[in-house]
Amino acid sequence: MPDAARLLAAYDDQVRHAELTAPEPGLRLAPDGPVVRVTGGRRGFVTGRRDLGVAGPALDELITRQRDHFADRGECVEWKTRGHDRPASLPDRLVAAGFEAEPRETVVIAAIAGLRLESVPPDGVLVREVSGEADLRRIAALSAEVFGTDEAALAADLVSRPDAATHVVAEADGRFVSAARLEFVPGTEFAGLWGGGTLPAWRGRGLYRALVAHRARLAAARGVRYLQVDASDDSRPxxxxxxxxxxxxxxxxxxxxxxxxxR
Structure with missing residues (x-):
C-alpha cells in the first residue's frame, strides 16, 4: 500500500473513530445515526463516518436535524468534512442548509520515526513545555495579540482544562513570542499538532519548525507513533x-x- 494510503487508513481507523467515541474532557457526545453531535466546547461540532451511508432527502434530513438542534440551543455549529468523504454531495447540501465553508486545509501525517527533527531556534530563544497556570495565561495573552481572540475567555478555558493538551512556547527576553499545542488522541497511536501563533516580528525565523520538532520529541517520549496536522497553505510546505x-x-x-x- 502506498505511504499516503496507509497513513490515511490509519487516520480513518483511529483518529476519526476516536472523534465518534472518545470525547475530550468536558465535552459530550450524542450519536445521531452516522454522525455524532459534540457539545460543551466553544461551539457545537458535528462529525461522522467516512461514508455516511445516506444520500438525497435522507441526507438533507440528517443535516437539518443537526442544524436545528443547535439552533434551538442558540449555538454555532461546525460540521467537519474531509475531501475523501462520501457522499460527495455532502458539502453542497450543507451549503443549501445554510452552512458556510471556512478555509480548506490539508491533512498531513507523519510517522515520528521518519521525521527530520534537526532544528535549532534563533539565538536567545528558549523553546520549552509550559509549566503551569501562569504560563497558560501568558499563552492566552499571546493569542489575543496575534489572532485578536478573547484573552479572558481563552485563559479561562485553558486553565479549566489543564490536561486537555500540552503546550510548547518559544520565549525571548522573558516574553512568549510563539506558542503551539500538542493534543494526544486517547486510545490511538496519534497526536495532533495545533495552534502555532507567532508575533509578526518573529515570523520567518524558524520558530514554527522548532515548535514542531519539540512537540514531536515530546510525543515520541510518550509512545506516540503518528503526528497529524490540519495544515494551512503556509504551514504545509x-x-x-x-x-x-x-x-x-x-x-x-x-x-x-x-x-x-x-426551515
Whole structure:
C-alpha cells in the first residue's frame, strides 16, 4: 500500500473513530445515526463516518436535524468534512442548509520515526513545555495579540482544562513570542499538532519548525507513533519538508444563529 494510503487508513481507523467515541474532557457526545453531535466546547461540532451511508432527502434530513438542534440551543455549529468523504454531495447540501465553508486545509501525517527533527531556534530563544497556570495565561495573552481572540475567555478555558493538551512556547527576553499545542488522541497511536501563533516580528525565523520538532520529541517520549496536522497553505510546505505526507483535505462548514435559517 502506498505511504499516503496507509497513513490515511490509519487516520480513518483511529483518529476519526476516536472523534465518534472518545470525547475530550468536558465535552459530550450524542450519536445521531452516522454522525455524532459534540457539545460543551466553544461551539457545537458535528462529525461522522467516512461514508455516511445516506444520500438525497435522507441526507438533507440528517443535516437539518443537526442544524436545528443547535439552533434551538442558540449555538454555532461546525460540521467537519474531509475531501475523501462520501457522499460527495455532502458539502453542497450543507451549503443549501445554510452552512458556510471556512478555509480548506490539508491533512498531513507523519510517522515520528521518519521525521527530520534537526532544528535549532534563533539565538536567545528558549523553546520549552509550559509549566503551569501562569504560563497558560501568558499563552492566552499571546493569542489575543496575534489572532485578536478573547484573552479572558481563552485563559479561562485553558486553565479549566489543564490536561486537555500540552503546550510548547518559544520565549525571548522573558516574553512568549510563539506558542503551539500538542493534543494526544486517547486510545490511538496519534497526536495532533495545533495552534502555532507567532508575533509578526518573529515570523520567518524558524520558530514554527522548532515548535514542531519539540512537540514531536515530546510525543515520541510518550509512545506516540503518528503526528497529524490540519495544515494551512503556509504551514504545509514546512511540514512536508520535515517529512509529513498530505493524505486528504478538511473543510469546516459552519452554521451560526445569526445566519438566515432555512426551515
Amino acid at each position: 514546512i511540514l512536508e519538508r520535515l517529512g509529513f505526507t498530505a493524505v486528504t483535505t478538511t473543510t469546516p462548514y459552519v452554521w451560526s444563529p445569526s445566519a438566515k435559517e432555512i
